[in-house]
Amino acid sequence: MKIFRNIAVAFCLLACSTVVAFAAPKTIKVATDATWPPMEMVDTAKKIVGYDIDFLNAVAKEAGIAVEFKNTAWDGIFAGLDSGQYDAIISSVTITDERKAKYDFTEPYTSIGQILIVPKADMSSRKIADLKGKKIGAQIGTTGAFEVKKVAGVELKTYDEIGLAFEDMAAGRVSGVVCDEPVAAHFALKKQEYKDKFKIVGASFTKEAYGIVVKKGNKELLDILNRGIKAVKAKKLDARIHSKWVK
Amino acid sequence: MQDNSSLQKTIDIGEGAAIPLKSDKGLFTAWRIAFFGAIATCLYLAFFRPDEYMAIFRFIPDGIIVTFKVTVGSIILALIVGLIAGLGRISSNRLINGAASLYVEVIRGIPLLVQLFYIYYALGRFVKIPDMASAIIAMAICYGAYLGEVFRAGIQSIPKGQMEAALSLGMSRFQAMRHVILPQAFKVILPPVGNEFIALLKDSSLVSILAVSDLLRRGREYASETFSYFETYTVIALVYLILTLFFSKLIGIMEERLNEGK
Amino acid sequence: MKGNSEPIIEVSGICKFFGAFQALNNVSFSVADGEKVVIIGPSGSGKSTVLRSINRLETIDRGRIVVHGMDVNDPETDICNVREEVGMVFQSFNLFPHKTVLENLMLAQLVVRRRNRTEAENVSMELLRKVGIEEKANSYPARLSGGQQQRVAIARSLAMNPKAILFDEPTSALDPEMIGEVLDVMKTLAREGMTMVVVTHEMGFAREVADRILFMDHGKVIEEGVPEHFFTDPSHERTKLFLSQIL
Ligand SMILES: Nc1ncnc2c1ncn2[C@@H]1O[C@H](COP(=O)(O)OP(=O)(O)O)[C@@H](O)[C@H]1O
Ligand SMILES: [Mg+2]
Numbered sequence: 001m002k003i004f005r006n007i008a009v010a011f012c013l014l015a016c017s018t019v020v021a022f023a024a025p026k027t028i029k030v031a032t033d034a035t036w037p038p039m040e041m042v043d044t045a046k047k048i049v050g051y052d053i054d055f056l057n058a059v060a061k062e063a064g065i066a067v068e069f070k071n072t073a074w075d076g077i078f079a080g081l082d083s084g085q086y087d088a089i090i091s092s093v094t095i096t097d098e099r100k101a102k103y104d105f106t107e108p109y110t111s112i113g114q115i116l117i118v119p120k121a122d123m124s125s126r127k128i129a130d131l132k133g134k135k136i137g138a139q140i141g142t143t144g145a146f147e148v149k150k151v152a153g154v155e156l157k158t159y160d161e162i163g164l165a166f167e168d169m170a171a172g173r174v175s176g177v178v179c180d181e182p183v184a185a186h187f188a189l190k191k192q193e194y195k196d197k198f199k200i201v202g203a204s205f206t207k208e209a210y211g212i213v214v215k216k217g218n219k220e221l222l223d224i225l226n227r228g229i230k231a232v233k234a235k236k237l238d239a240r241i242h243s244k245w246v247k
Numbered sequence: 248m249q250d251n252s253s254l255q256k257t258i259d260i261g262e263g264a265a266i267p268l269k270s271d272k273g274l275f276t277a278w279r280i281a282f283f284g285a286i287a288t289c290l291y292l293a294f295f296r297p298d299e300y301m302a303i304f305r306f307i308p309d310g311i312i313v314t315f316k317v318t319v320g321s322i323i324l325a326l327i328v329g330l331i332a333g334l335g336r337i338s339s340n341r342l343i344n345g346a347a348s349l350y351v352e353v354i355r356g357i358p359l360l361v362q363l364f365y366i367y368y369a370l371g372r373f374v375k376i377p378d379m380a381s382a383i384i385a386m387a388i389c390y391g392a393y394l395g396e397v398f399r400a401g402i403q404s405i406p407k408g409q410m411e412a413a414l415s416l417g418m419s420r421f422q423a424m425r426h427v428i429l430p431q432a433f434k435v436i437l438p439p440v441g442n443e444f445i446a447l448l449k450d451s452s453l454v455s456i457l458a459v460s461d462l463l464r465r466g467r468e469y470a471s472e473t474f475s476y477f478e479t480y481t482v483i484a485l486v487y488l489i490l491t492l493f494f495s496k497l498i499g500i501m502e503e504r505l506n507e508g509k
Numbered sequence: 510m511k512g513n514s515e516p517i518i519e520v521s522g523i524c525k526f527f528g529a530f531q532a533l534n535n536v537s538f539s540v541a542d543g544e545k546v547v548i549i550g551p552s553g554s555g556k557s558t559v560l561r562s563i564n565r566l567e568t569i570d571r572g573r574i575v576v577h578g579m580d581v582n583d584p585e586t587d588i589c590n591v592r593e594e595v596g597m598v599f600q601s602f603n604l605f606p607h608k609t610v611l612e613n614l615m616l617a618q619l620v621v622r623r624r625n626r627t628e629a630e631n632v633s634m635e636l637l638r639k640v641g642i643e644e645k646a647n648s649y650p651a652r653l654s655g656g657q658q659q660r661v662a663i664a665r666s667l668a669m670n671p672k673a674i675l676f677d678e679p680t681s682a683l684d685p686e687m688i689g690e691v692l693d694v695m696k697t698l699a700r701e702g703m704t705m706v707v708v709t710h711e712m713g714f715a716r717e718v719a720d721r722i723l724f725m726d727h728g729k730v731i732e733e734g735v736p737e738h739f740f741t742d743p744s745h746e747r748t749k750l751f752l753s754q755i756l
Contacts (some may be wrong), residue, residue, distance in 0.1 A: 075467050075470070075471040076476070078471075078474050079470075079474070082474075082476075098473075098474075137458070140468055141471025145472075157458050158458060158464065158467075158468050160456055168371065168378070168458065170371070171368070171371025171372065171375065173371065173375075173381075408601055408603035409603060411566055411603065412605070413605075413617075414564075415564050415595075415597035416592065416593075416617035416666070417590075417593035417621040417669060418621055419589055426620060431605075431607050434607075
């Protein structure tokens, strides 16, 4: 009985704290899946860093709010927003019609495209369709995964983290990986252990834009964020952040 | 060497589902309610709420097959590994005994999830094995350690006189194991092995983190694309429930058969 | 009687320790072809240990045992060869409960003697007839009385055509009314010339069947002699005391 009471109390406290967080949007909680370098990742000091982090911090500064980041697994990151565990998501989220139907997005803050990475030894594949009959890896629930699924004849293999897809390609279990351009560049061009094994082929084949996600109808927060984004763009801070993390 | 009190315990525990035997009335009724209830719920969802659910039921069947393959493949391989480990644990050869004990200790000391990651990606570093095979090997190595203890306990539960009688007839240790001890031990270990099988079926959902497209992974893929988390995981949970209940029933029937045969 | 020929079993100066406890202390005796040796003595005196040493169910720490020309404890000796030649009958029968009576008799013939099934079955049925339980051939041991089980166990030993059989208190686990039927089988074997080493408390049997009696106490053979002399005029006080208690 005592245990139940304790649990009940704990739940109340939890609920209260969530309510408080909503009521005073001075500090907003933002989820990010920090396995998507260089956009969001955990550095050696266990800090969440990356393009999105710098960008949102700049936005917050312009908008006069504070941000607390929460590292969250990608599959389920939207469910956490539904259940109010945080107020927003900044995690290289591509603005899609399906997502827009359920969530609200800020103005786009950067554009990217999907791109294919294959082992260096593969001399013939230039696009997904060239890998018919083979497996291609992508992170679960990403636009990269959706693109692979669209192509008949290739088998999609989904990973919790994009790094695991690259590791599996190194082990020969998949023949290609599809992900966002900057992430591809990080794994195939920068990372020591993969530099000699993988290469990027072809050009990016989608036109996508990232946006920050908030709960449908959370107009207050959306306005704050959009105001901040506008200011950041006006001051060209985003270009500086871009050159810091990408290339 | 023999510690009878602890073996009795090893034989009794199981982390699988409760196996419904006819003799246990309450559990038997509960089994029926849960099993047919789960099936009825699935049918209801598929036919009366087709907008939300039909697409999920269409999306997951290949995941069920993968889950089934992983489970059956792992238990078969784990039985072989477990038999070797169990025999090693009762070997009088100190090297073999030490190796088997070390294996069991190490494996039992590491969480299954960590082992799966480790074996899967470690295997990938050195040999090119397809993903499902790697997952099965990883599961079998983990469960082999648990089954090894079941085998050891089962073998040690056979009275010493059986081995002595077989040996004094001129049989080798191997022949005695094969013809006299193991067939008797089999009856003793069937219930705990059944339990391990059910536990393995449930734990097979962990291979979804290895990007093996099992039932859970299919569900997660569906949910992450459609955002219908509640509906998807409702279905996934129901399907797992039906699977485990189905197999625990099957094992229950096997046990009853075996007891009747005595 | 037949003591002149080459001994089947030759036990010389054996010692056996269980940890610090000495179970056998310099035990020597030999058993000639066709000879019946009965070992008597109080419980814990080492009788079973002697028998079990002969087919190496126990390994001795000192001394030497030669069976049918094979040194039992020589690492070069294949112990299975020794055990094929020396049958053993246990106090607790030790029939294989998962096999029928017939299968109990056939198993070692098939896997050790490599007889074909028909031959093994013929031998087995013949022996079951001999011990008087052929009608139980297809029953499981659990369905048999203790006396019947022990007769099956004797038949199982005989099926290997051993040169000698060791009996370790074959009637001690039996209800009194069943002792006779087992002793009768053993007497028949004795008449047929089987070499036997029998540990027993059945003094009537010993007097009737034994060519020689060994009396053991505290791991030593204290007295050895022919029955007439042994029962009527034992030379040791310890033997006298034991006989007075048991008779
Ligand atoms: N495996 C064993 N471990 C320790 N002591 C034993 C073992 N087997 C027998 N003993 C001891 O050795 C002595 C002789 O045993 P045993 O040969 O069985 O006597 P008997 O058959 O004459 O009754 C006993 O004191 C017994 O307790
Ligand atoms: Mg004894």
